[in-house]
Amino acid sequence: MKDTNLAIGELGRRTGTKVETIRYYERIGLLSAPQRTTGNYRAYGLEHLNRLSFIRRSRDLGFSLDQVRALLDLSDDRQRPCEAVDAIAQEHLTEIDRKIADLQALRRELHSIVSQCHVGTVAECRIIEALSP
Template sequence: MTQTFSIGELGRRTDTKVETIRYYERSGLLPAPPRSSGNYRVYSQDHLTHLSFIRRARELGFSIEQIRILLDLAKNTNQSCACVDSITRDHLEDIEHKIRDLQSLHHELSQLLAQCQKGKIDDCRILETLGPKLPLNHSS
């Protein structure tokens, strides 16, 4: 007998929120499961495997559209994996760009903190760097 799961059990086994599972179904990433006589979703081992693939790809930062393409490619086991390599290479380049941006941001914020003289707000170099002084808030 084939093992089946409720949406809650599928969520627990894959560490996925029920609403996220429903979203993946609506977006076509996860095949819609059959329904029980009581109209409950009945998930199979295939759904568990499919959702685990999606979750791992999301953990690695792949976009929903990239995952959609990867899932389609995974169905054609005899074709070249060049397209998978290309998607992964593009994703890696995006990550490397984000890392450079974050390193630059880290450097800039570190320099701002180093200039802090621990004085009053009126003399704060960090706020000064962010832009012109904000108008005073006068309550009536």
């Protein structure tokens, strides 16, 4: 097992992650602390690259850090049935559906308000009126 020995900036470049974010992930225990060089630089190996890629991909799909943590734990135990993984993903999907529905309802309401604006003075503005008690 050879150490690929990436510096933090290089790891960031390869995963599309800001350096501060990587250090943040380490601080909250999502990414394990790597070895250090003599100059006290973090030296990352392949396993860090893989783990961080997994994290980023999950985050891009909208999973929370807690969900990512759970997915990482699950993915480490290759023999276990994957129902728990499915459950997390399903839950997330449901939440996305709910968010979409909420935004669409909001959009409808806001759109109907905006469409009534005929650009006169504020005194006769339908938008302000719609917001006023």
